[in-house]
Amino acid sequence: MTLGFAAVEAMAGWWSGSLALLGDAGHMLTDSLALALATAASILARRPSSPRHTYGLRRVETLAGMLNGLFMLFVVALIAWHAIERLITPQPVEAGTVIGVAALGLAINVIVAWMLSRGEGDLNTRAALLHVFGDLLGSVAALASGIVILYTGWYPADPLLSMLICGLILASTLKLLRVATHTLLEGVPDNLSLGAIGHAMAEVEGVHSIHDLHVWSLDSNHVALSAHVVLHSSQAWPTSLVALQRLLAEQFDIHHATLQPEPLPGQIVTFSSRPPGPKSAASPPPGSR
CATH class of the missing domain: 1.20.1510.10 (Cation efflux protein transmembrane domain)
Incomplete structure (x- = not known):
């Protein structure tokens, strides 16, 4: 036309x-x-x-x-x-x-x-x-x-x-x-505030602080986020992760978030890639030849 x-x-x-x-x-x-x-x-x-x-x-x-x-x-x-x-x-x-x-x-x-x-x-x-x-x-x-x-x-x-x-x-x-x-240039979308997002995430139960927070637009309709999450206790991570994802989706309309958990300085890291397997019956006891 x-x-x-x-x-x-x-x-x-x-x-x-x-x-x-x-x-x-x-x-x-x-x-x-x-x-x-x-x-x-x-x-x-x-x-x-x-x-x-x-x-x-x-x-x-x-x-x-x-x-x-x-x-x-x-x-x-x-x-x-x-x-x-x-x-x-x-x-x-x-x-x-x-x-x-x-x-x-x-x-x-x-x-x-x-x-x-x-x-x-x-x-x-x-x-x-x-x-x-x-x-x-x-x-x-x-x-x-x-x-x-x-x-x-x-x-x-x-x-x-x-x-x-x-x-x-x-x-x-x-x-x-x-x-x-x-x-x-992967700038923070105009309708979002990096400070507001960081403070809201830090208030989630089990979270001590947030750092290395990045927010950018994939296109006009999709926003991505990545952040390091410092935890009070590493055992709280599964619960905190669900709460953080819900917060980002409901309050900021961010559905693509990559979050990396970190322990407080001095804590013992208890994360593992897989649970320990059972001991084999044929394994010799410790100290034996």
Whole structure:
């Protein structure tokens, strides 16, 4: 839908002389590529883990989101550059054509945005939705510029509204890129506090303290945690482990946790890999030959 209408909008923009339509057509063309990239990333992210990728390919969605965000920066810069040219040298615009095509584009973008909004809220889908939302705003700008030109004849309305939409898209794109970069750098998710998690874990019965605590995002929907747990008594570990896992799942929505138990300094470690086997009847008593 997006790719087909991009061709229609490009021809209409060239015929009418509307930068808003031409810019929106270019934006919709890049969005078609972005949606294709997001679809491929979503398929790859569902592949199971392997000996080479033990977490699977979940980060592909984040990479796709980042690439789409960088693509958006290029589109915004291109539209802004052409808008400045039009402000310096205003050109006539066929307002009636702009209004008709922009209204059709707005309807198509609303349908596509509705379809995407029903999907998963991961970074990949958010990036794709950002592209479509940018198209939607572009259609609104083109429609508004056509109406202004039709009733006032003020041609600078076309590039000015294009620059306004560029500013709105730029703010959302930078936010998306920040989240994608933070995920790829394995930062603590914005909705979680490392200190709050550590203090909550340390309050579990049988736990003395927590150290080497790490929390990071595997993707937009999965958080992983690893920590060293110092115990008051090593015999309490089975009970403490269950309590810690329940705490992390229920309070922080962390379901992938790797916890390493440690005794207090000076304690005798009583963990063993397997229980001792029975003595053999044929074994000689200690001290005998």
